[in-house]
């Protein structure tokens with residue numbers, strides 16, 4: 001058996017490594033990280049500007065910013081999907097551990113005698129946050145499977161509460177089983193019908209006609225009304241639920257997903273202390289048929305309300321049209337690139353803010369949650385890319401994650417199978433990866449050195 005002293009020694013040693021890290025120092029020492037990659041893979045234009053001192057954009061300026069400049073990719077070869085995957089693998093080949101930010105919070109404190117102490121559930125000062133999942137009673141085994149990984153890799157140190165949401169009441173068995181797997185507080189909430197069901201403005205004749213057309217084209221889940229309800233709820237309503245009013249940050253998780261890495265620092269405090277609005281692990285293209293009119297409806301909204309656009313938005317990632325020009329043709333200018341939302345850590349105050357709220361009203365009015373199949377991932381992503389400063393969007397490259405068929409596998413000794421890092425998915429869907437665009441078009445060199 002390991003003695004108590006040995007354990008104390010390990011903890012003390014660990015915590016001494018983490019103190020007083022000065023990020024600025026590091027940025028000065030390390031040479032330009034992106035330049036260490038194959039130069040020809042790097043977009044010409046440098047993203048080194050910071051978010052300060054941006055004037056609001058007029059509509060003509062905004063329209064120009066939302067027109068993709070293809071010359072950004074002029075040095076990239078013919079087969080952009082392949083080059084993007086090569087770039088992706090090159091980025092993942094870097095050995096990483098934790099983000100090199102000046103403040104990471106651990107649940108390890110020194111008491112007055114210099115002894116390291118781990119605070120209990122009641123003692124640890126948590127951020128205002130909850131783990132969150134929309135889930136059905138019949139998914140109990142799958143949600144327990146994932147919750148156990150969340151506990152083992154992260155939450156056993158911090159004891160953040162869980163909120164379970166359902167359009168039907170949870171069974172007693174569901175609640176009892178969950179509570180056997182965590183000491184954290186658990187809330188079980190039923191969605192009010194008007195936040196879940198199809199709203200009155202949806203014309204069922206138009207809906208039937210549109211859905212039948214998309215069904216012929218093989219769009220997945222297109223005739224499943226509960227799926228449309230789910231997408232609309234996750235886009236614009238979950239953060240309005242009564243229980244969630246008490247929280248600012250959420251970590252969304254889904255049944256049967258995997259988490260591969262130990263995360264030793266408090267992720268919610270990371271968001272708060274580093275002024276982040278949103279964090280993701282995987283970025284993909286979407287089926288453009290599901291969002292055919294999302295972009296035109298959004299442009300119409302922006303023409304009336306250009307002041308809502310953030311001058312430092314992620315416009316290039318939203319409008320890139322080189323890897324899948326056919327997608328942009330269908331969507332009228334949206335790349336379909338999005339943050340995959342089945343894992344996400346976000347600040348609900350962003351959704352509750354004026355810009356996103358007004359835009360959600362316009363989306364609801366247009367009806368595309370039912371006439372098409374607008375997903376919550378593209379809706380969150382377009383909202384964030386337009387209305388938020390892109391420097392407040394964080395790629396959590398240290399959170400190993402899997403939702404079939406895509407993975408984020410960090411090259412880190414905190415993760416299982418780091419030798420598999422750079423694996424993304426089966427080869428036939430490699431062209432669906434949009435993360436290289438995010439890195440090339442939106443991240444600054446400084447941000448690439450954050451790990």
Ligand code: GDP
Pocket residue numbers: 133134135136137139165166167168226227230253254255342
């Ligand atoms: P996919 O990832 O797009 O294939 O969709 P999922 O089937 O995984 O659904 C996304 C999330 O919403 C999961 O957490 C599901 O458990 C949940 N979900 C989907 N439909 C419903 C529903 O009708 N009721 C409830 N309560 N949850 C749902």
Ligand code: MN
Pocket residue numbers: 254342403
């Ligand atoms: Mn899923």
